Amino acid sequence: MRINKTIDAPREFIFEKILDSCLFDIEKNTGKRPKVRSLKGFEYTKDFGKNQRGTVKIDELTEPNIYAFTTKTNRNTFSTRWELHKIDDRSTDVIIEESQTSNGFIQMVNDKAVGFFLGRLKKRQMIAILDNMDRAYNGSNR
Template sequence: MELTKTLDVPRQFVFEKIVDSGLYDIQQNTGKRPKISSLKGFEYKKKFGSKQNQAGKIRIDDVIEPSVYAFTTTTVRNTFTTRWELHKIDDKTTDVVISETIESKGFFQNLNDSMMQIGLGWIKKRQMRAILDGILKAYNGQ
């Protein structure tokens, strides 16, 4: 899945919002709040699902201020690799490119995930657009 959207928001602001969200998640799951400079390679465990009965490991793959934030989420069934790239258009405009790949473990899981991506891929994109709209609203003070 890939989503590209242009925001009338400076690149640094978008980057800070994305990283703040990651740091908040780390703090909620570990009690620690690492510095941005030490995020690359940082790993932590997280519980997922409405009943928190699923768990996984998140590893921060890349942090390049103010243009890249990438992480990998690994569960018993899948590995999700997510990458945010922020491309400066001018001082007030940023192209945001969000890409996510899924690697499934096992033939049947792969088949199931392929079918689910066809049916639910638009939901994931809608969630990503909502995050970007939230960043835009935060920048505009709404």
């Protein structure tokens, strides 16, 4: 999945929102709130519900440009990368890329079938997150 969207908000604002979400997730799952400078390489266990757990590892953190992480479960590995490109002082081009690797042939077939239907929903959810960041910066009158 790849999403490319321009947001009317500075890159630093968007990156701060991404970091806030990351730190909230870490604190929710570990009870700890690490310093931003120690996030690269940070790894923690996360519950996804329905008896599903996984490990999240922050692979890259370059302020205010890149946030990348990998989520591994017993079924799949997801790699997610956010890139923020400054257009001007008020606009940012956001690129989100996510790839999925399935553990095993049967899981891969299942993921392809389910992904066909749920892929569009996930993409819509990600665009809604970006739209919310835009509204958070510009007010809800947009």
